[in-house]
Amino acid sequence: MSKRIPARRLQGRELEQIATHFRLLGEPMRLKILQAVCGESRTVNDIVSAVGATQANVSKHLSLLAAAGILTRKKEGQCVYYGLSDPLTLKLCELVHAQLVG
Amino acid sequence: MSKRIPARRLQGRELEQIATHFRLLGEPMRLKILQAVCGESRTVNDIVSAVGATQANVSKHLSLLAAAGILTRKKEGQCVYYGLSDPLTLKLCELVHAQLVG
DNA sequence: TTATTATATGATTGTATAACTATTCAGTAA
DNA sequence: TTACTGAATAGTTATACAATCATATAATAA
Numbered sequence: 001m002s003k004r005i006p007a008r009r010l011q012g013r014e015l016e017q018i019a020t021h022f023r024l025l026g027e028p029m030r031l032k033i034l035q036a037v038c039g040e041s042r043t044v045n046d047i048v049s050a051v052g053a054t055q056a057n058v059s060k061h062l063s064l065l066a067a068a069g070i071l072t073r074k075k076e077g078q079c080v081y082y083g084l085s086d087p088l089t090l091k092l093c094e095l096v097h098a099q100l101v102g
Numbered sequence: 103m104s105k106r107i108p109a110r111r112l113q114g115r116e117l118e119q120i121a122t123h124f125r126l127l128g129e130p131m132r133l134k135i136l137q138a139v140c141g142e143s144r145t146v147n148d149i150v151s152a153v154g155a156t157q158a159n160v161s162k163h164l165s166l167l168a169a170a171g172i173l174t175r176k177k178e179g180q181c182v183y184y185g186l187s188d189p190l191t192l193k194l195c196e197l198v199h200a201q202l203v204g
Numbered sequence: 205t206t207a208t209t210a211t212a213t214g215a216t217t218g219t220a221t222a223a224c225t226a227t228t229c230a231g232t233a234a
Numbered sequence: 235t236t237a238c239t240g241a242a243t244a245g246t247t248a249t250a251c252a253a254t255c256a257t258a259t260a261a262t263a264a
């Protein structure tokens with residue numbers, strides 16, 4: 001069991017980073033993408049098929065999510081596999097969903 | 103202990119709602135506001151002083167957060183008190199912060 | 205009544221960015 | 235080499251929205 005550290009007041013740069021993280025999760029299309037890769041890593045093409053958007057659009061979202069460390073990126077041959085880098089991301093979505101359902 | 107319900111694939115409207123919730127948390131100024139009210143409910147003026155923004159700007163953010171159910175709103179005399187409606191909101195921020203710190 | 209304080213709202217502006225189309229790059233095979 | 239497939243990127247457009255200024259509403263006091 002980890003110790004409970006009293007909340008410190010976050011500021012400036014930290015707030016920006018946290019906000020950026022939340023903002024990345026704040027697009028339905030990106031949430032769809034996260035759902036598409038939550039079980040296992042998938043190629044861009046698979047994700048495109050799963051979410052029903054253009055390849056260009058999906059590719060940009062994937063780049064943003066990977067740059068933020070939310071997704072992992074691994075190239076194999078001519079395919080690129082994207083996957084969740086942290087299960088916490090799914091947990092966040094579940095928590096919010098549960099909160100909304102009430 | 104609540105039962106672990108297997109994740110269902112969310113869609114359409116639900117994704118929009120979850121995304122909206124995250125998007126609301128995706129602004130540094132709103133995170134500042136959340137920090138200002140996390141201990142106890144505070145008046146708009148107190149919040150304005152705490153976060154260093156204009157009254158109009160803070161008021162608009164408060165309206166959005168309250169409309170989304172993230173903040174509670176209680177009027178007393180000529181003052182309006184805003185407070186966190188669910189401790190989960192803070193937990194979300196802590197989780198993301200912890201994840202970023204690594 | 206008028207004045208003052210606390211909050212909300214309307215109108216505007218600037219900026220960020222999602223989605224689209226077309227193109228380019230990279231890897232593999234003929 | 236050329237052809238094909240998978241993925242990324244450049245350029246454009248349209249929309250969302252944060253911040254600002256000015257104004258309006260509400261509650262209290264003089």
